[in-house]
Amino acid sequence: MEKVNKAEELRQRTKRFAIRIVNLFRSLPKTDEARVIGRQVLRSGTSVAANYRAVCRARSKEEFISKTGILVETGIVKKEKLANLLQEAEELLSIFAASQKTAKSRIGD
Secondary structure, eight states: OHHHHHHHHHHHHHHHHHHHHHHHHHHSOSSHHHHHHHHHHHHHHHHHHHHHHTTOOOSOHHHHHHHHHHHHHTTSSOHHHHHHHHHHHHHHHHHHHHHHHHHHHHHTO
């Protein structure tokens, strides 16, 4: 039963993460560069929940960090605004990576 609870908790957590990404996107300035980069962040950030539901791993931590890094480096978004969101992305990635490692190790059993 605990596995079901953990799976549901992770499903809810990835859903909340996706909602936060959508809210970030909505708060971006209405400039061309913010729209282009924002759409990239929107796609990579919201894919986490969809990929989890499909029992897949997000495209990559590096891609997400790169996209959000561009928002900060161009001054579109303040670094402080993204700090908590990036921490959540790191934690979710760690959970998925550990799950994938465990699944791969069980294949040989």
